[in-house]
Amino acid sequence: MQAVFDGHNDVLLRLWQHARGGADPVAEFSEGTDKGHIDAARAKAGGLAGGLCAIYVPSGDLVLKTPDENGHYATPMAAPLDHLPSLATAMELADIAFKLDRAGAWRLCRSVEEIRAAMADEVFAAVLHMEGCEAIGPDLAALETFHAAGLRSLGPVWSRHNVFGHGVPFAYPMSPDTGPGLTEAGFELVRACNRLGILIDLAHITEKGFWDVAKTTDQPLVASHSNVHALTPVARNLTDRQLDAIRESRGLVGLNYATTMLRPDGQENAATPLSDMVRHVDYLVERMGIDCVALGSDFDGATIPEEIADAAGNQKLVAALEDAGYGDAELAKICRENWLRVLGQAWHEPA
Ligand SMILES: [Zn+2]
Numbered sequence: 001m002q003a004v005f006d007g008h009n010d011v012l013l014r015l016w017q018h019a020r021g022g023a024d025p026v027a028e029f030s031e032g033t034d035k036g037h038i039d040a041a042r043a044k045a046g047g048l049a050g051g052l053c054a055i056y057v058p059s060g061d062l063v064l065k066t067p068d069e070n071g072h073y074a075t076p077m078a079a080p081l082d083h084l085p086s087l088a089t090a091m092e093l094a095d096i097a098f099k100l101d102r103a104g105a106w107r108l109c110r111s112v113e114e115i116r117a118a119m120a121d122e123v124f125a126a127v128l129h130m131e132g133c134e135a136i137g138p139d140l141a142a143l144e145t146f147h148a149a150g151l152r153s154l155g156p157v158w159s160r161h162n163v164f165g166h167g168v169p170f171a172y173p174m175s176p177d178t179g180p181g182l183t184e185a186g187f188e189l190v191r192a193c194n195r196l197g198i199l200i201d202l203a204h205i206t207e208k209g210f211w212d213v214a215k216t217t218d219q220p221l222v223a224s225h226s227n228v229h230a231l232t233p234v235a236r237n238l239t240d241r242q243l244d245a246i247r248e249s250r251g252l253v254g255l256n257y258a259t260t261m262l263r264p265d266g267q268e269n270a271a272t273p274l275s276d277m278v279r280h281v282d283y284l285v286e287r288m289g290i291d292c293v294a295l296g297s298d299f300d301g302a303t304i305p306e307e308i309a310d311a312a313g314n315q316k317l318v319a320a321l322e323d324a325g326y327g328d329a330e331l332a333k334i335c336r337e338n339w340l341r342v343l344g345q346a347w348h349e350p351a
Pocket residue numbers: 131203204225301
């Protein structure tokens with residue numbers, strides 16, 4: 001079994017939604033559930049040893065637009081969110097993360113050393129990530145507090161516009177060059193993350209925003225849960241030029257398990273074969289090299305292939321990669337070592 005440190009999940013969102021319905025998030029995670037993708041037992045069964053756990057403020061019920069007769073779709077952008085309600089929701093999601101930590105259901109990690117220690121102890125190693133920074137506010141007033149609380153990664157935007165920049169819509173086929181890049185506040189956020197040691201995640205941002213971050217940051221370029229545009233031309237996937245820039249910075253791309261981002265036809269369809277996942281990994285490895293490819297499942301945030309089904313099925317992807325010819329050392333890089341190297345660099349840790 002290859003221990004996996006995964007680049008993106010939305011388990012906090014699921015636990016928060018169920019908590020609003022009266023469920024106990026600590027019990028749901030530690031005792032297990034048949035809902036969603038991740039809990040302690042299923043993570044252990046699938047070798048999901050840890051990952052970046054998103055604080056994500058949801059946009060109501062965003063439903064993918066039904067494809068037309070050509071299989072094309074363009075879901076309208078979600079409306080922008082206000083700062084203060086977003087901050088309140090983000091605090092509630094973070095609160096669940098701390099409750100899980102206090103109860104020993106998982107361990108919140110703030111350094112690579114802490115991640116490795118939790119993995120060795122077989123306790124889920126959670127790192128706090130923020131997906132879309134509406135909660136931070138345009139003057140970055142909440143950034144220091146979230147960093148002090150353990151926030152170690154953030155994406156300035158989700159697939160919606162905010163004071164920091166612009167996100168791409170869920171659309172097929174479409175280029176990621178769908179709008180403007182960073183705002184002045186967005187550039188300021190990138191510089192602040194460089195100073196504090198918070199990883200900047202390029203998933204969901206427009207292509208212009210990607211280049212704005214690339215010319216400003218001193219970190220390796222990272223797209224935590226994105227795939228290959230040449231194989232699946234949705235706006236959320238990365239062009240060859242973007243992949244080349246990620247390679248040059250020695251950053252990484254985490255493979256997203258969302259079927260819309262894996263299938264050649266861009267459809268949401270659980271009957272998606274593992275071969276579609278392997279094809280994206282092969283392309284990424286060929287274009288960027290083995291050091292720049294990792295995993296970013298989007299567990300609890302997307303429709304994923306039914307063969308994997310949930311975190312317990314995670315090693316089926318590893319087995320498929322093994323069958324495709326990847327050896328142990330390569331799989332160790334894809335499954336965890338590339339993530340740990342890049343996180344250490346963004347967090348100003350000695351190599
Ligand atoms: Zn996402």
